Amino acid sequence: MPVTHVEDMKKFAAEKFQKVNLFDTERMFCDIYCFEPGQEQTSHAHADNDKVYFVLEGSGTFGLGDEQIEGKPGTAIHCPPTVDHGVVNNGSERLVVLVFMAPHP
Amino acid sequence: MPVTHVEDMKKFAAEKFQKVNLFDTERMFCDIYCFEPGQEQTSHAHADNDKVYFVLEGSGTFGLGDEQIEGKPGTAIHCPPTVDHGVVNNGSERLVVLVFMAPHP
Numbered sequence: 001m002p003v004t005h006v007e008d009m010k011k012f013a014a015e016k017f018q019k020v021n022l023f024d025t026e027r028m029f030c031d032i033y034c035f036e037p038g039q040e041q042t043s044h045a046h047a048d049n050d051k052v053y054f055v056l057e058g059s060g061t062f063g064l065g066d067e068q069i070e071g072k073p074g075t076a077i078h079c080p081p082t083v084d085h086g087v088v089n090n091g092s093e094r095l096v097v098l099v100f101m102a103p104h105p
Numbered sequence: 106m107p108v109t110h111v112e113d114m115k116k117f118a119a120e121k122f123q124k125v126n127l128f129d130t131e132r133m134f135c136d137i138y139c140f141e142p143g144q145e146q147t148s149h150a151h152a153d154n155d156k157v158y159f160v161l162e163g164s165g166t167f168g169l170g171d172e173q174i175e176g177k178p179g180t181a182i183h184c185p186p187t188v189d190h191g192v193v194n195n196g197s198e199r200l201v202v203l204v205f206m207a208p209h210p
Contacts, residue, residue, distance in 0.1 A: 002169055006179040023183040025155050028133070028207040030181065050130050054159075054203060056179075064107055074111040074161075076135065078128040098159060102133040102207030 006056060010034050010096060017041060017089075019099075028102040035060065035089035035097075043086030051079040051101045053087065058095035061088045071097075111161060115139050115201060122146060122194075124204075133207040140165065140194035140202075148191030156184040156206045158192070163200035166193045176202075 004022050009032055011018045017039040023030040033041065035058070043063050053062060055071040062069040062077050063086045069077055071087075079085040089095040109127050114137055116123045122144040128135040138146065140163070148168050158167060160176040167174040167182050168191045174182060184190040194200040 002172075002183045002185070003174050004181050006181065022181050023155075023157060025183075025185070027155050028157075028205070030157050030183070030205065050128075050132050052128060052133075052135050052205065067107075069108050076109050076111065076127050078107045078130075078135070080107070080130070098203070100133070100135065100157065100205045100207075102205075 006032055006096070012036050012094060024104070026104060028100065028104055031099045032056070033087070033097045033099055035087065035095040037089055037092055037094070040088040041086050043084045045082050045084045046105060048081050049101050049103060049105050050081065051085065051099065053077040053079070054098040056096040056098055058089065058093040059091040060095045061090055062086070111137055111201070117141050117199060129209075131209060133205065133209055136204045137161070138192070138202045138204055140192065140200040142194055142197055142199070145193040146191050148189045150187050150189045151210060153186050154206050154208060154210050155186065156190065156204065158182040158184070159203040161201040161203055163194065163198040164196040165200045166195055167191070
């Protein structure tokens with residue numbers, strides 16, 4: 001499926017934030033992450049992969065190593081290999097983040 | 106620079122569309138492409154790389170192989186290796202597209 005639209009793919013759940021895949025190849029993936037207020041992606045790192053977070057809707061705090069970054073629509077964050085990163089939706093709106101990772105983990 | 110904001114990076118020029126790099130590593134790059142009305146990226150292909158176009162602002166037509174795709178904010182398009190792809194801003198507004206490519210060409 002080479003074409004999709006984020007409005008058709010957004011999905012939220014009360015239990016935890018949702019990862020929705022848009023594109024997946026041997027070389028990379030592209031997801032959206034959908035957070036209800038209060039939900040978070042726990043801090044973690046990847047040994048060999050770059051991740052990019054791009055905020056589409058809402059706001060949240062992105063941990064990146066020792067930094068805490070306030071994200072809003074249009075904020076782009078690069079998480080290099082081995083650097084801890086995570087996301088908390090501490091806003092009052094739903095948070096939607098475009099996520100790109102390469103190489104595919 | 107691990108954090109940036111698209112509003113601070115957008116750049117347009119009368120001569121041709123502008124590519125503005127957000128992040129660049131050995132493994133991938135993330136750019137924004139900024140088109141004035143009427144500007145285009147000529148159709149081309151990459152032998153071994155995935156590209157993702159994600160429309161941030163405006164509208165345009167994306168060629169992908171034999172398909173012509175109408176893109177608007179939130180439209181995501183995957184261009185696989187060897188498939189011709191290009192962009193025309195045939196709308197009346199400026200077009201801004203987030204672009205990911207992996208592996209780095």
